[in-house]
Amino acid sequence: MDVAVEIGKKLLSAVVQLITHPFYYVGILFVILQYRRQIMFERKLFSVKLHSIVPETWRAVLWGLVGGLCASVVLAFVGATLQPEALLLLWVISLLLVFVRVRYLCLAYAVGVIGILQTVLIWVPQLQTVEPLKWLVNVLLSVDMPPLLALVAVLHLLEALLVRLQGARSGSPMFYESKRGKIVGGYQLQGFWPVPLFLVVPLQGGGMELPWQPLLGGELWQYGWAVAGFPFMLGFAERTVTRLPQDKVRWSSTLLIAYALLVFLGALAAEWMSVLTIAASLLCIGLHEAMLALSRMDEADRSPYFVHNRKGLMILAVLPDSAAEQLGLKTGEIIHKVNGFPVLSKQDLHFAMRQNSAFCKLEVLNLDGQSKFLQKPLYAGEHHQLGIVLAPDQDALYFAEERPPGIIAYVRRKLVGLISKQPPSHSA
Template sequence: MEILSKTLHIVLEIIVSLLTQPFYYIFLLAVLLHYRRQGLLERRLFNIRVHIYAGRVLRTVGAGLLVGALASLVMTGVGIHTQPQLVWIIGGLIVILSLFRLRLAHLIDALALLSLVYMILWFVPDGQFTGWLRPIVDAIRDTDWMGLFALAVLLHVAEAVLFRLQAPGLSSPVAIEGKRGKPVGAYTLDAFWPIPVWLLVPAVGGWMLPWQPLHHSDVWSAGVTLAVLPVMIGTSVLTQSELPQVKARIISKQLWQSSLVLIVLAVAAYWWQPLALLGIWIGVIWREYIVHASRRQEAEQMPMYTHSLRGLRILAVIPGSPADELGIKSAETMYKANGIQVHSPQSLHKALRMNPAFCKLEVLNRDGESKFLQRAIYAGEHHQLGMIFVPEDDAVVTKEAHRLHAFHLLRKPAVSKGIARSPMTVSAPAVEEIEHTAPTPAVVDSNFINRRSRTRKGSSKQSGYKPSGDVIESNEVNTPVSLTKGRTTSNIHADPAPNVDISVPVVETDSAPSVSTPASAADGTTGLPKRSRKTDHR
């Protein structure tokens, strides 16, 4: 009974210590606001919320509690000598760092900032601080760097595992501005975990340990008590060239590599404690290198979530939607619906309306192979079957994906309008859009020529050429014309000059249609080639 009573007393003390720690509530609120902001951003970008942020919060908080319990058990064997003032200092530093970047709200970054304060205090005399500052300064000067570094290494290993397992499920689709200024699809992998760590703090009159921790074994004989150290771990990366699963695996592997180096330094710091300070800064620099190397890699590679010439490229699939039940994945391509090839969300909707109760789909997987799917359609289901396609050229984009900080959590996500599609762009998916401007000596409407040629038989026969099918409209010489590959149009719509006969046949050869004529070969009065200006003797 006595053992059971002590166990219940310890468990009750663990729960009470967590409920009375304000920084843990601050970190919980930050996670809740972050995933709420993700839902708002998805609505503004795609007019629908892809994920339910309440479920994400529960998974994040549950994983953080589990990691905190495991890290606390390991630290009871390692041992850490800290003071309550230091717990508040570390929590405050994490909050301050989150004001600059959310990914800086990390235990190892807070320890790096604390080490700077620690080194500055070495050059300040002891008598300079009095009052309430005195216990804070003493707590910083008596910091157990070896114990805190060991805790940071444990959480660094936990971050590598959690990022591999949970980051793909916590990712969110976004539309960003690509290198050419047009919207492209991407995924943000913003994964943060609030972790409460219960530490054994030496205290006179506390309960006695049946074992002796490795570190500072001489201070545990007087008794110990529990102190909760709430911390944050996690990182934020963006990918537009990889699947979220692939990106999470790459980042997790790099975190594992840095963890191995930090573990070696932590073991060496047990014999020589200054190595703990060096290991903290190595961990910070390595984490920053991982983030910046990921950005450089994304800038060098081709985007994956862009328009496809064979159909509609899928950016994301809403969980629990018909598309999710059919096994459709992101980065696949919707090719046909009910036997009709689709190239836009409007054409997909029109094809699905041909049979409102049933759909037959042909989807191209990531390797370009076809897979055929069919399913009944029920009332109230998503009009696109739960698929979110890559953004159009006039879609709204976000510019805050790389620079999230705590103030972003307190306001609505900002979006901006993308570059609108040009009205002269060819809509056929297989035609490459090329636009430029060139001067032309004389530009004539060939349809108008065809009508005049029917009344004046012989004009085209004398020239030996047949009229061109391209539409070329203008009424004056040296008019700039907007060209598109495969067709030529003009922006000039002025009325023709009175009493001017411009019925001249248009020259077209077997090669690509020519629009402009060199000035050296043109006649000065009409601007047309001399060989094509025939006289109608009739």
Template sequence: MLQLFIQPFYYIAVILIALVYHRQLLQERKLFHVRLQSSITQTIRAILGGIVIGAMVSIVSLFLGAHLTLGSLICIWAATLFLALFRIRYLCFAYAAGLLGVLQFGLNMASGWQPAGWLGTVTEALRALDMPALLVLAAVLHIGEALMVRMQGVSMASPLLFEGKRGKLVGGYQLQHFWPIPLLILVPVTGGAELPWTALISGGNGYMLVALPIMLGFGEVTQSMLPGKKVQISAKRLLLYGTGLLVLSLLAAWWSPLMVVAALAAFIGHEFLVWYSGFEEQNRSPLFVHPEHGLKVLGVIPDSPAEELGIEAGETLYKVNGVLVHSPEQLHRALRMNPAFCKLEVRNHQGESKFIQRAIYEGEHHQLGVLMAPDNHEAWALRLRPLTLFHIVSLKLFARRRKDQLDVEAPLALPPAPAGEQRSVEM
């Protein structure tokens, strides 16, 4: 266990994850002028989730057996960081394992080629990689990732405003999760401790535990589903992907010609999930658009009056203090009609009305903590572009100021209404 605390790779993973969530916080402030979640809390949640996955996979690895060296660890992290230069979602063990497997296959095909110098050292390290064990680890890790996405996915969802087709603003959610995984892998060594069982893949006379800190990443954007539903679908698909890769990797461990197939499946299978999710989103109608009557709720600020009232994303504010609302301005005026109390009629996801009421206190959010779906008058919107490692490290945002829109922050608290407007309206 001490090895985990003296290796820099785990700390690199934690720092990168902290930057991801800090960038997300800056993005939320730019779009909504409010902090929705704490980047520190999200980072801690990611660390704890990573410990859970690491413990599960470490237990499985006790029955696996893997020939891993310091060179193997360096290869894994070098491949991970290299891929992250192109897409931040490549900051994932499956992509690194897939790339290393393909490289090893190519080098083994050119078995007579042995360069000198540092290139020769890298080539030797790649050829020595225990690819069956790495691919099995990738599969088991993604099964654990599926469980963690199911458990933590909704809590890390972040609302977005971005330009859709024909430049119209669309509301949606970004589901972006990364976990630093502290693994302890059983490695065959000379003079190590004997096991009362036989390792599944690699055999040896003795074994020892070796620390293997890695990263897992998951990213989705949805405009057509509630975050909870998207999380359920994504978790199921990740579970199927991990299970399929596990079967293929175990077969490749016993029949080596399948090794390159398993490596390609690790990379291409993950990319297929990303592509299919995007294809699915493009062919579904946006969810967060205002209906003919009422205002669609995009999100709710934590610890706000709206959260206390039980208002949820995807519901519709229909009437406020008896007034049918069609715009944020009408909502604001309706709330000012009775500055001490509000009565709401909210249409839930099934279209049924629920009636809720609450006292209003000075200094509370001007919309009770409700984030509305866009009405095409917002000043800022995101350009959906692939994120790279450079964008994360530099905290670069893809927020664009929209033309002909004033960048005026909405008031964050309800001002006192004039005396003539302080009256109660029954619903």
């Protein structure tokens, strides 16, 4: 009973620490701004809104909370923890790295850099005596790298699960320029989750011994412990023009799982032999780069998916609460005939829809290439033409550009917009 009371007190203290931490609310604000920007893109490209800020934000917060609680339990038994000094160092390094590339705002890069710097200080002890660097040297040498590497692994495993479960539903259809200069359909897949973590922290003279023995940390846990609440931000952003959204998130989450497992093995190796810390740190960065390179190669080696063909018109997206959603139309299906008329262009679709303004009969090729027949009466007040977003044709005037690599260039570009041209409405 005393153990349960002690754990309860420590958890309550950590909860208070978390809900008073400003970075948690900064993360929620970031989620709101990202979804606001996403909705602005959707309105500009398609003159419709496919997502809503409030439901998407609440979903991100709730999934982040559930994921954070599950990850905290795993981290408690693994022994992955974070000292306050190391947290400050992580923020500083992350902010410096983001000026190189926006995507470097990731825990993996900052932890890898800390491991490399720590090894350099150990190998070149003369650097430890440089007076202006005294604070930095002391913090770097005090960081216990194996638990920090394990933290990276567990957070990426959590990210993989969140991506697998939620990555596709928050994606936005986009028009992109292909490598051959043609306008094709695609998806900007993204997800952002503010994750509250409750980390068990070893203390010297901090009270009772930890009731269990974590995998990492050794004797550190025998002299007392506390629970600290830390907010983290997990984010995922991928672009695809060659896969369905659900296929892309499965591919990406599989890579993330493999990355997490390999980094965790690196953490175990560094715990077993400290000289392997440099290898584990390089692995932390190198594997992350390799994962991104594999994703780019996968896109480059495949043909664009969201293009029209001789069988009909490709559906890029289905509007929520529309006639198309009620009919059961899905992204990636092909509209072959409407009211008995073959449709190979938007003009064909508009003509076929006008032949019966009160009723609609469709022949659609599903994702397996099999025909299915659908029909539905059309009522006043419904979307004027089913409620689908078609893949673009070469008459499209707007398409989304890729982001520049640097944060300064990104902000400057964002001020004028990331859209090169404006397409006519492709909602049908």
